[in-house]
Amino acid sequence: MRRNNVRGPTSALTEYLKASGIRARHINRRGSNLNRGQNEQNGDGDAPDAGPSNSREAGDEAEDGEAGEEPSATRTNATRRRASGYNSDELDASEGDEEPEKTGNKRKGSKPAVAQQKAKEKEKAKAKKKVKKGDDEDEDGEEEDVYHALSKSLWSGSGSSKPPVGSFENCAKCEKQFTVTKYTMVANPGPGFLCHPCAKASGTDPFKKPAAPRKKRPTEKRAVVSFEERKFPTLASMCIDLITKHIDDVEALGDIGTLNAQAISKALSRNRKLTSEHATLFYHVSNTSLTFHDTTDLAPAALSTLARLNPNLTHLHLDYCGQLNNAAFDTFTDSLPHLTHLILLGPFLVHTENWQRFFSTHPSLECFQITQSPRFDLACIKALVRHCGASLTELRLKQVGKLDDACLNELAKLGEWQKLRMLDLSEPSASCSDEAMIELMGAIGRELRVLNLSKHNLLTDTFLEDGLGRHVSQLERLSLNHIPELTDDGVESFFTDWANPPLVEIDLSRNHELGSKALPSLLKHSGKMLEILNINSWKEVSEDALNEIAAYGRELRKLDVGWCRQVDNFVVKAWLDGNPDHEGWTGCPKLTELKIWGCNRITAACPRKKGLSIYGVESQEVII
Template sequence: MGRRNYKAGVKGPSSALTEFLKQEGITDRFRNRREIERNGGNQSQTSDQENSPPPPNQFQTLDQQQPEKDDDDDDVSLDIIRSSPTPKEESDDEEIKLMRKAAKRKLKARRGGTTRKNPDSSDDDSHNDLDGNYSSDEDDLGNANLKKFGELDQCIDCGKSIQLTVYSRFIKEKVGYLCDECNQILKNREKQAKQNQLNARKKRKRTAQALLNKTTIKLPKLQDVCIKKITSNITDVDALGDIGQLNLDKISMILSKNRSLNDQTMTLFLSPELKSLSFWDCSDVDSDSLNKIAAFCPNLKSLTLFMCGQLHNDNLQYFATNLKNLKEFRLNGPFLISAKMWIEYFNIIKDQLNKFELRNTHRFTKDSLTALLENCGKKLTSLKLSRLDGLVDQDVYNEVPEKISSNSLTHLEISYPPREECVTDDTLIKILEKCGESLISLNVDGCIGLTDKFLIEGVCKYCINLQHLSMRQLDQVTNEGFSQAFDAYSKINAGGLIEVDLTKCDDIGDEAIYSLLNHSSHTLVELSINSLYRITKDFLSQIFIEDHTQFKKQLKARVEKEKESRSQSQPQQEGEDEEEEEAKDVLHYYHYINLPLLTYLDAGFVRAVTNYGSLWR
């Protein structure tokens, strides 16, 4: 009797499913509360339902239903069995079913993929039948004999013996596992397939967009495709043999753009019969490799080396003694070349150079420039000097008109001097007086000391054949002075300009641009009016609208009417301030300007343009 009383308070061990539901709080009270909330019950009913005891016969343990057993049966695990389902249990929501299914699978994983059978517990199939969404892996795979984790198996692809782990990938179609190598190969294939699908989707989208916008899609040339392929396999380019100098130049530019030009790849472009060589990024080419240029290409006539920070004095001296036919020399960033070496180099080559370009170095001094002009000045046809911080003297460029030949220069660039007083109106006018008649291109970017004087007394007086004009950041050039200069420029230069860059010329406005377009509208190909905030919306709208439209006719009549009324009713105003104030309120009329050859217009940061910073091509 004592034994019976002792066991009356003992509860048998719970199954994993029951323990999981208890931990998640899924009890009879939980289901009853959900049922009441679903039926719209109030809080009082819910609290009463929570405080009420659970309904009887919902779950019964074996020690309550079956007779007592002997002590030998105490070690036998007792599972909770479920009685026949009630209508309320049949209406359980999908959330509880899914959680029951997860608990089943978790229990199965703990037992190594198989469910232990207990004679005192009910069969798993009876529980699975209660869940319509449950399906075992064995049923899905046709009752295949799958091995457990930790056992040895063979790869379904290569047949390699592997030990199964939780990370082993199972292929349902082949009913087997993959080894790590085959799994990685399959992952790469899937990744590539997804990428191909994404690229194809993007291509279809671009094609559809082009059809909607009625635009044409330009396919790349076969030559360009081959060049890109060669670039990606540049180390094997020797196997192709002769691919042409023009294509080699394109490949060199692509390599420079991708920062792939180095000591190994640069030797692929060197040959004894080479006449012209251009390397646009030599940052990864050392000094010894630069000497190979003169050793392998002694017949060079044109050499361009940009970003050549590793060019030393020894290299320049080696070029002077071995490149006897060099006529064009362009360097960007040779900051290791000393001023003494520059003088020695020009003394060695004498009058050998016809074109010289130098940028971004602080060791090219006034003495170096003097040596250049004394030895090569008479034969120079192109001289470009930019960002040379060593030329700091005020009269540093005064020797240029004295040492160059008359009307020999065709391209002149003096840009971004270190000081404002280095390049003045008088200095530039003297240079243009000496070579302006033959000048085709003029670049004075960053020469902030220049004013309207160099335009009126220099460019518009001597540069009769000028085609390219660049004058960035000349903030002292005024709107009235520029307009006056180009109104007079049409008398000596009827051909017109092809390229004009007026970026950040802050004082230039409508009148200046109108005079420029009236002079060069029929020849202008590229125009930059970036950051010219004084250009108005009325000006741009008028020059792009034809004169025969109703808007332009009404505008013209309105302007003429206002002009007549002002001349009749308003007295003559005196003083410059009053005239400027009146000019601001006057409505101007601008004729339509046709730009048949214009292909590039930079109107970025122009307030009158709606799309700020945009480029139209």
């Protein structure tokens, strides 16, 4: 009878040992040696050997004429086999099973029991043949005795492999034989292994569980608080929000007006909901200006439709227009002949030839501003200067990867017409040199009102003195952030000697060398007219220099002093309320936005006032 692939009276453990090449005679021999050694130690030299551990040995004894042994002797042998721990024939039997009575070699019972006994005897014979065949292979030396073979897995710290679990080894310290378990430890010094008592005596408990890893104490996160002035929404803004939620039905409203249409398009762009279907709501043949702040979802075909349905556009502003390819841009060239102002953010796919064709067909272009255009090169700048230089007043080439000194030399030709008012050449891939930038300022700087040269990290104090100081005299807004070569002394000298009128906006952030000399000189030059000031990351500026903002900031609207280490509650109070100890220090009454990120001396008790939004108050205090 076959049950779970276990044949005859053999158990699952016997089948597993047989499949692993472990023979019963080896186990029997080791068990006999172990019992003999224990009997000798106890003084009992007449103790019988351990009995067989499987059905093959039992069958051999029955064939040798030992089957007539009394049941008591059989039970005694079975008890000895159980005591030795190797009686695998009884592993599958339950505790309540009782052996049937025997008379000789015959079992008394019903016919089914006799039939089962015959089937078991047949299985015994088959198993005996297989075992004999295996023994022959062992005698010929063709099959390795797997039981005595070492495991292939190495054990860290030992010179040899760890023996299999369940095998016997002699302790390297007390030389007593013991059974190898998964807790067996290597002798130190080796070679060999230790029994459990010797391992404990050495000071290491093999059964001790590893200590649980210590939990990290939760770090307290700083609460960043912003005191923002919130105003009640107007009726128009509430209507615009309602319309954006139901934009699919907005056609039922009819004409909603140009200003409202711009506000709705801005709200849609903010929520990334401007699609090809919604965009058509803002198209009209009479449109002269169109602004979309997010055209991410407008495919090239939709952008071509924009140009065809708004043929009279003069001002076009598209942000995130990454899908504007050559075909769509050629539609702009052909369908928008009156275009004079073009502002694009992210026109990555437009090629050099298409840019040049556009410039050749729009000689009246007054404003050309692009950001992030890696294909815009020297040939495009030459075409721009040649065809549009006479009318160009605003130029932005921000994050243009191919901008270099050769491009600046070409742009210097715009000085022939002296019409350029705004120039933004910020954030190039590689900075231009002092010499090229000074030459450009000498050509076009006379009429400049807005200048942004941020992240030209090769510019130095020489550019300030010989470029801006000598050639620029009508500037209103200046951005020179991320220029590490500027020094505190150089900037102080520049603002002290510069003949330019006071600036309205100054951005000198992320210039870590600037500090207590540059700020007072800047305030004396432009403080009375300054509306926007950004000195973020001026980490060494002193408290006294910061307090001087209260003396010159009467027109200041926006102030960014992030990461200035000396800013604290008292400095902020001086800006808001003035300083009574100094006559004329009236503070900044028009201040509406204050950014103090990274100013760790600011607490939750930071002074506030109506109409002022403060961003970046970092404090561990709980504000209720």
